[in-house]
Amino acid sequence: MITDTDAIDLALRLDxxxxxxxxxxxxxxxxxxxxxVCTHCLKEGIFANLLAYVRGPGIVLRCPTxxxxxxxxxxxxxxxxxxxxxxxxxxxxxxxxxxxxxLL
Amino acid sequence: xxxxxxxxxxxxxxxxxxxxxxxxxxxxxxWIPHLPGQHYDLRLTAEDGYxxxxxxxxASPPEQTxxxxxxxxxxxxxxVSSYLHDGITVGDPLEVRGPIGGYFVWKDTMATEPxxxxxxxxxxxxxxAMLRHRAQIGAxxxxxxxxxxxxxxxxxxxxxxxxxxxxxxxxxxxxxxxRQPPNGWTGYQRRIDKEMLQEVMAPLNGQPNCFVCGPxxxxxxxxxxxxxxxxxxxxxxTERFGPTGT
Ligand SMILES: Cc1cc2nc3c(=O)[nH]c(=O)nc-3n(C[C@H](O)[C@H](O)[C@H](O)COP(=O)(O)OP(=O)(O)OC[C@H]3O[C@@H](n4cnc5c(N)ncnc54)[C@H](O)[C@@H]3O)c2cc1C
Ligand SMILES: [Zn+2]
Numbered sequence: 001m002i003t004d005t006d007a008i009d010l011a012l013r014l015d016x017x018x019x020x021x022x023x024x025x026x027x028x029x030x031x032x033x034x035x036x037v038c039t040h041c042l043k044e045g046i047f048a049n050l051l052a053y054v055r056g057p058g059i060v061l062r063c064p065t066x067x068x069x070x071x072x073x074x075x076x077x078x079x080x081x082x083x084x085x086x087x088x089x090x091x092x093x094x095x096x097x098x099x100x101x102x103l104l
Numbered sequence: 105x106x107x108x109x110x111x112x113x114x115x116x117x118x119x120x121x122x123x124x125x126x127x128x129x130x131x132x133x134x135w136i137p138h139l140p141g142q143h144y145d146l147r148l149t150a151e152d153g154y155x156x157x158x159x160x161x162x163a164s165p166p167e168q169t170x171x172x173x174x175x176x177x178x179x180x181x182x183x184v185s186s187y188l189h190d191g192i193t194v195g196d197p198l199e200v201r202g203p204i205g206g207y208f209v210w211k212d213t214m215a216t217e218p219x220x221x222x223x224x225x226x227x228x229x230x231x232x233a234m235l236r237h238r239a240q241i242g243a244x245x246x247x248x249x250x251x252x253x254x255x256x257x258x259x260x261x262x263x264x265x266x267x268x269x270x271x272x273x274x275x276x277x278x279x280x281x282x283r284q285p286p287n288g289w290t291g292y293q294r295r296i297d298k299e300m301l302q303e304v305m306a307p308l309n310g311q312p313n314c315f316v317c318g319p320x321x322x323x324x325x326x327x328x329x330x331x332x333x334x335x336x337x338x339x340x341x342t343e344r345f346g347p348t349g350t
Contacts, residue, residue: 013320014344018159021145021204024108032207048207049342 016050019059022073023047027099034093040068047093109134110147110201115194116171121260125226126189127163127175130198135170138162140233141209141315141343144172144202148184158184161230161317161343162203165237172202175260177226208315208343210234215243218308222296222326224252224318227345228260231315235268235275246312248276250304252296252322256286278304296322298329305333314340319348 016032023031032048043065050070053060058074058081072083082100113130120126143161164173178189192198208230210219215238221231228251238247253259259279269277280292280300292300305312314335316326323342330340 012347014346015342017143017205017207017343020207021108021143021159021201024204025201030204030206032205046207048205 012053012055014052014054016047016052016061019052019054019061019073020048022059023096026073027096029099031096034096036070036093038063038066038068038070041066047096108201108204110199112197113172113200115192115196115198118192118194121175122258124178124258125175125260126178127173128188128192128198129164129171129173130200131171132200135172136203137166137169138172138203138233139206139209139211140165140237141230142203142205142233143230144174144200145204146174146184147199147201148187149199156183159204161233163229163232163236165233165240167237167240175226175229175232208317208341210237210313210315212241214245214313215241216245218310218312219245219247220305220308220312220314221247221249222252222314222316222318223249224296224322225254225258225345226260227316227318227322227343230317230343232261232264234315235265238275239268239272244272244274246274246308248278248304248308250278250280250296250300252280252282252318254282255284256281296326296329298332301326301329302333305335311335311339315343316340317343318345320344320346321348 020030020032034047035044036047036050037044040063043063045064049064051062051064058072061071062068063070074081111132111134113132115128116131117129118126143159145157145159147155147157149155160174160176162172163175176185176188179185221234223231231249235249265277269275280294280296281289282295285293314330316323323344327340327342331337
């Protein structure tokens, strides 16, 4: 039995690829190969390599390098709420954000 | 590109692969050719509207048209896997969408480069689609599957894998048993580590494409060991299946 919250988080960790279906349904294209920039550590990477936590009320995507929050998506009965962390002027990915913004 | 839609598949066949693993062949009204390594999402809906969604890799190669094979391990107390194992019979409808994912895929352009596939448990499923497709297109690139299983009776696709290894001298099958090896077993009997990876990769010329799939912890440990033995990050593709059982 795992009791420690960190250990549970670790065990339940998936990758960006695991949430590709939800994002593709939302924005209409495969997001896995999109170049992403982490707003915290500014490292570049691709969507598929983000850390994904999917067992909460929504989907949380974190940077594989610094574990900073990159994207959060919550499904509600009324629709989908997307939260993108934007502490700097560098955004995770313009293609993805534009697509999401058009939906909201 | 059109949005992927949920569709109702019909269960065409169910095959027991190991005591805890079954393959479900799903007939799809809207089959789309996939790349080996892609997955489908599967959604169950209860009478009260409650829904549960899980991802399952495609086991069949794209040459198998109009249907897909999903190979699913029974997880104790697993919401979706136990329903599929105990509650589904041939002819039943199942709601799926896919194919999904453009990252964890073996492309035909890689067919001339060495290939290293590393699986833990049901993580072998997307790798099997790659091996099946590789056989279908007649690729002869040096390929090895390093497959970590717990027990003797846990080797999913065992006969087919052994047959593939016999038929194609450029494909090697390497098993490692972490708990209970078969009687008289002389191969690996431990978790995948750096030394094992070094041995497995040594005969390959050039930098292989490497696909690692299975329980989260195995994937992460193997990926970092691969970096330690000198494989560049860009050559390593990983797919995490979730918790490591007990
Ligand atoms: C991209 C992708 C592809 C996948 N492909 C396959 C596949 O081809 N075949 C396959 O069998 N599975 C595959 N999985 C895992 C699958 O999606 C489910 O996680 C798994 O079937 C368990 O779901 P469940 O509802 O039965 O268990 P849940 O009800 O979700 O969980 C029950 C218990 O089992 C634990 N658990 C959850 N998932 C796993 C797991 N994967 N291994 C061990 N323990 C677990 C949970 O922590 C919990 O304690 C894939 C996952 C991803 C992200
Ligand atoms: Zn970061």
